Amino acid sequence: MSTMLEVSGLEHRYGNGPTAHHAVRDLSFTVATGQLACIVGPSGCGKSTLLRCVAGLIEPTGGEVRLHGDLVRGVPDDLAVVFQDYSRSLFPWLTVRQNVEFPLRWTRLSRAQRRERAHEALGWVGLAEAGDKHPWQLSGGMQQRVSIARALARRPALLLMDEPFASVDAQTRFELEDLLRRVQAEHGSTILLVTHDIDESVYLGDRVLVLSRSPTSILADLPVDLPAERDQIDTRESPKFVSLRGEVARLLHGGEPAHGVVDSAGSTDLAAATASETDRSGRAEQKG
């Protein structure tokens, strides 16, 4: 699988001198084409700073970011971002279709092609019939689906998502998570998604990057060895999911990566971690 995103020795410091704040210390990782990688870390650890560097919105003070091999300097044309706050990212005076078409104005697509792309992307998120409505006529979850459609209509090489489901209720969140996995599988999208939610990172991710406190670095890079087809009830109840969630939570609460299973690249072999966790819980059950 080819590499879509390569972050090498990334460092970012806000300001200079004694008041400087070192937000990101030393981050190196890659995301393969078609992969959905989740980033999880404590509040204020530097997740948004990382995303801003990847999006080319700020210039890192050290290291580099490459998108399909090209050094990121400024916002790449083929990158899209979905933010948490859909109500501020959609234009209320435009219809849903016009919102989705809007960023396509800066492409070489004709008007008819833009309309076609918008219609198609709205179909992907189940909103083909809502094109003539205005955002304020839709529920919060539907508005976030419009934001996702708008990002996908550009066919980005990389989709960045910053806490995309943090502002919707639990049921809608589940629906949006399933929608994202379906869309990603159907269209082979490469996604880097930041979340505060440990369960969400494991449910959504092909892998989970766990970040340390600020100045942040990578504590563990955990492959999520769950079936591609996931289910909000069965997957979340499966021993593997429970074990992975426990591992991420343990790391975030100051634990070391599962010992004996960290490889030289700093990534943790979850198969081994899962086996040892299952073994532990099995022994606990037997004792009980």
Ligand SMILES: Nc1ncnc2c1ncn2[C@@H]1O[C@H](COP(=O)(O)OP(=O)(O)OP(=O)(O)O)[C@@H](O)[C@H]1O
């Ligand atoms: N423009 C800025 N100037 C100075 N310090 C900043 C700036 N932006 C962020 N910081 C600091 O850098 C650190 C990382 O912030 P960042 O917003 O990247 O973290 P985060 O993990 O996204 O936070 P949260 O989980 O609360 O969204 C924090 O200590 C924050 O106060």
